[in-house]
Amino acid sequence: MYLPAVVLMGAQHGLITAAQLTRAGLDPHDVRRLREGGRLVRLRRGVYVDSDAWSGLDPYRAQPMLRMRAAGLTLTSRDYAYSHDSAAIVLGMGAPDPRSAIVHVSRTKVHGDAVRAGVKHHLAPFRDIDLTHVDDLRLLGHARTALDMAREHGRAHGLAACDAALRAGVTRSDLLDVLSTMTSWPHSRCMRWCVEHADALAESYLESLVRDFVLELGIGRPELQFGLTDGRRTAFADLRVRRHLFEADGLLKYAEDNPSGKEPAVVLAEEKERHDFLTGFKLGASRVTYLDLFARRRAALARVAREYADTCARFGTEIDDLAPFRVERSRPRIVPPGSAVTPG
Numbered sequence: 536m537y538l539p540a541v542v543l544m545g546a547q548h549g550l551i552t553a554a555q556l557t558r559a560g561l562d563p564h565d566v567r568r569l570r571e572g573g574r575l576v577r578l579r580r581g582v583y584v585d586s587d588a589w590s591g592l593d594p595y596r597a598q599p600m601l602r603m604r605a606a607g608l609t610l611t612s613r614d615y616a617y618s619h620d621s622a623a624i625v626l627g628m629g630a631p632d633p634r635s636a637i638v639h640v641s642r643t644k645v646h647g648d649a650v651r652a653g654v655k656h657h658l659a660p661f662r663d664i665d666l667t668h669v670d671d672l673r674l675l676g677h678a679r680t681a682l683d684m685a686r687e688h689g690r691a692h693g694l695a696a697c698d699a700a701l702r703a704g705v706t707r708s709d710l711l712d713v714l715s716t717m718t719s720w721p722h723s724r725c726m727r728w729c730v731e732h733a734d735a736l737a738e739s740y741l742e743s744l745v746r747d748f749v750l751e752l753g754i755g756r757p758e759l760q761f762g763l764t765d766g767r768r769t770a771f772a773d774l775r776v777r778r779h780l781f782e783a784d785g786l787l788k789y790a791e792d793n794p795s796g797k798e799p800a801v802v803l804a805e806e807k808e809r810h811d812f813l814t815g816f817k818l819g820a821s822r823v824t825y826l827d828l829f830a831r832r833r834a835a836l837a838r839v840a841r842e843y844a845d846t847c848a849r850f851g852t853e854i855d856d857l858a859p860f861r862v863e864r865s866r867p868r869i870v871p872p873g874s875a876v877t878p879g
Contacts, residue, residue, distance in 0.1 A: 548604050549588045553581040578605040579653055595633045599624045603672065606638040606654050615640040616666055617674035618657060619683045625669050626677055628699035629740035630684075631692055641675060641683070659683070665713065678709045685729045686722045691828070693725060695743035697733035707733065736760050736864070742773050745783040745823045748832075749774055752840055757781065762862040763816055770809045771864055772820070777852040779843045780813060780820040816857060819846025 556566055566583070569575040575583045582605040592598045603621050616622075619639035620630040630636055637650065641659040649656050667676040675683065681700040685693025697710060710730045717723060732750070736759040737743045749757050754776050761775035774781040814820055821842045827835035 547608070548601060549584050550578070550601065550605055550608060551583055552608055553583070556583070578602055579609065582608055596624055596627070599633045599636055600672070603638050609652070610640070610654070612642070615642045615656075616661065617672055618659070618680065619655070619687050622674040622676075622680040623684055623696060623699075625672060625674055626680060626703070628677065628680060628684075628696055628703070631688055662716065677703050677705045678713045681705070681710060681729070682713055682717065682726045685726045686720070690725055690728060691744050691747040693729040694732055694747050695737075695740045697729045698735065698737040698743045699740070701733050701735035702737075734759055738773075739783065739785070741785050741825060742783040744825075744828050745781060746774060748823060748828055748836070749776065749781050752836065752843070754843060760864040762864055763813060763857065763860045764862045765860065768812060769862055770812050772813055776843070777847065778818050778850045778854060779846040780818055781839070782810075782820060782822045784822040784824045816860065817850045819843070819850065
């Protein structure tokens with residue numbers, strides 16, 4: 536590739552537009568050869584990235600962020616802020632599927648919500664106080680994004696976003712303050728429910744989704760991070776209702792490159808030991824996967840309801856006998872919202 540094009544890509548996070556390639560001396564046939572030869576990847580119409588650089592990026596955050604930057608090169612107006620899934624991904628709040636998420640922007644001057652060229656434009660006024668910056672990206676902050684996710688994706692994903700906002704140091708009052716600016720907006724009841732049920736003790740996006748699943752069972756509000764110890768060993772369960780435990784069972788922890796760095800067989804063995812330790816206190820347990828939550832939700836709800844009923848029949852519902860063994864997990868360390876981002 537010609538040197539001027541390489542310099543431009545370095546200045547634009549590895550991105551380059553078709554117009555810039557032309558000015559650098561490449562004609563459409565050159566660009567096509569680079570694409571067919573696997574040297575360039577087209578992120579959107581008229582915007583390209585070096586294929587080696589692209590393949591080396593994390594598909595859950597870095598690649599979506601580069602798609603956002605690519606969209607930014609083609610947006611003619613500057614009156615927008617990245618929002619919804621895009622802001623949630625940048626802020627580390629999670630999203631339904633970052634790998635396939637389209638770019639979201641909120642604007643104060645747009646005629647209704649519309650998807651154009653892979654970018655969803657939202658007519659959604661925002662305040663200066665709602666803005667933040669990460670690197671050089673202008674986006675809506677944790678509190679506003681949490682409520683936008685509830686509006687966009689519904690209760691389960693909204694709850695996960697509100698949990699993530701609390702973990703990041705946002706307060707429930709902050710969420711309610713943003714909600715007060717949306718009194719006549721659609722889905723206000725869903726947003727308020729998510730704010731009321733949000734809890735910073737939820738440790739992952741999947742765990743938040745499972746909590747929404749358990750609430751749908753109608754058996755009561757679950758306790759998060761239920762811990763027991765025998766003096767030698769301590770273990771925590773994700774959720775508890777009466778004498779039944781609910782575990783968010785993600786496949787990532789069993790993968791070769793799992794976050795613990797341990798061999799999958801070791802992780803599996805430790806997970807089984809933890810399960811046996813907790814259920815040894817005469818507790819039942821249900822494991823819920825991502826597929827259970829969406830691909831087979833009705834069947835999973837029926838299964839877990841049966842397992843919960845069986846636990847109640849065998850062990851009762853009271854946990855007074857467990858009082859000597861109870862241990863609480865400390866609240867997560869609160870990271871002030873301004874420590875990782877610069878307010879806009």
